[in-house]
Amino acid sequence: MNPILKVRNLSKQFKIHKGFFGHLRIDAVKTLSFSLNEGKTLAIIGQNGSGKSTLAKMLVGMIKPDSGDIWIDGNKVQYGDYSHRCQLIRMIFQHVESSFDPRLRIGQLLEIPLKRNTHYDAHEREKLISSVLKQVGLLPEHASYYPSVMAAGQKQRVALARALILKPKVIILDEALAALDISMRSQIVNLMLSLQVEQNISYIYVTQDIGMMKHISDEILVMHNGDLVEYGNTAEVLASPLNDITQKLINSYFGEALTADTWRTDTRSF
Numbered sequence: 001m002n003p004i005l006k007v008r009n010l011s012k013q014f015k016i017h018k019g020f021f022g023h024l025r026i027d028a029v030k031t032l033s034f035s036l037n038e039g040k041t042l043a044i045i046g047q048n049g050s051g052k053s054t055l056a057k058m059l060v061g062m063i064k065p066d067s068g069d070i071w072i073d074g075n076k077v078q079y080g081d082y083s084h085r086c087q088l089i090r091m092i093f094q095h096v097e098s099s100f101d102p103r104l105r106i107g108q109l110l111e112i113p114l115k116r117n118t119h120y121d122a123h124e125r126e127k128l129i130s131s132v133l134k135q136v137g138l139l140p141e142h143a144s145y146y147p148s149v150m151a152a153g154q155k156q157r158v159a160l161a162r163a164l165i166l167k168p169k170v171i172i173l174d175e176a177l178a179a180l181d182i183s184m185r186s187q188i189v190n191l192m193l194s195l196q197v198e199q200n201i202s203y204i205y206v207t208q209d210i211g212m213m214k215h216i217s218d219e220i221l222v223m224h225n226g227d228l229v230e231y232g233n234t235a236e237v238l239a240s241p242l243n244d245i246t247q248k249l250i251n252s253y254f255g256e257a258l259t260a261d262t263w264r265t266d267t268r269s270f
């Protein structure tokens with residue numbers, strides 16, 4: 001199976017100016033490679049400051065990498081090719097609310113990526129907006145609502161609709177579900193799983209929540225101080241982590257490494 005996303009030797013260093021002449025270098029992401037297959041889910045986990053968001057932002061083109069190559073669906077993407085890239089990969093951020101312009105109705109919000117990146121006429125755009133609202137469990141009438149009158153779970157669905165509307169191959173969620181309560185989070189996760197089955201979308205979840213990742217990811221990539229310290233099948237990594245950092249992250253959530261038995265009997269909701 002050809003990977004839908006292939007990352008080779010990607011890295012990013014930030015320089016922070018200190019005083020008149022000095023500066024501090026931060027290796028936010030040290031040279032790393034990984035890939036993701038179509039219709040699969042990758043979890044990127046790690047403590048605060050480990051480089052997860054920098055990696056995600058390089059993937060969607062918000063940060064220019066210092067080195068490395070990214071291929072999506074066989075296309076090598078370049079920094080600056082935002083219009084092309086956003087039809088292949090989209091990101092949903094943690095604070096959904098602040099990513100909506102409160103002056104725009106939901107239909108207008110969803111129309112922006114279509115106007116910027118496609119040649120659909122007004123009628124075709126309207127049809128696509130109605131269809132994507134239905135896909136995420138909302139009504140076509142919601143197009144005329146302002147975000148301020150919608151509940152948190154509905155806003156999350158709008159964010160998902162905005163990510164889906166250009167039919168990308170990969171969607172990245174950067175701690176996007178962290179603010180939702182458990183039942184709302186389960187509903188959104190189940191919706192995303194059914195969209196994954198229907199449309200063969202690949203997901204990357206950037207998170208510190210190993211409990212949820214255990215349920216929904218196929219592979220897991222663990223970061224620490226910019227390094228990729230472990231990467232592999234989720235069940236195998238959680239059952240027998242090879243790295244101390246992974247072990248600590250697992251212990252802090254489950255209290256112990258997950259054996260095959262505890263893996264099966266862990267029924268915590270996510």
Ligand SMILES: Nc1ncnc2c1ncn2[C@@H]1O[C@H](COP(=O)(O)OP(=O)(O)OP(=O)(O)O)[C@@H](O)[C@H]1O
Pocket residue numbers: 014015016026027028046047048049050051052053054055
């Ligand atoms: N724009 C920037 N300028 C300078 N340093 C940065 C910048 N963005 C991130 N960093 C630094 O790079 C490192 C990795 O940060 P990053 O936000 O990618 O980590 P993270 O794992 O996503 O953390 P968190 O879970 O807290 O969001 C940190 O040391 C951070 O301070």
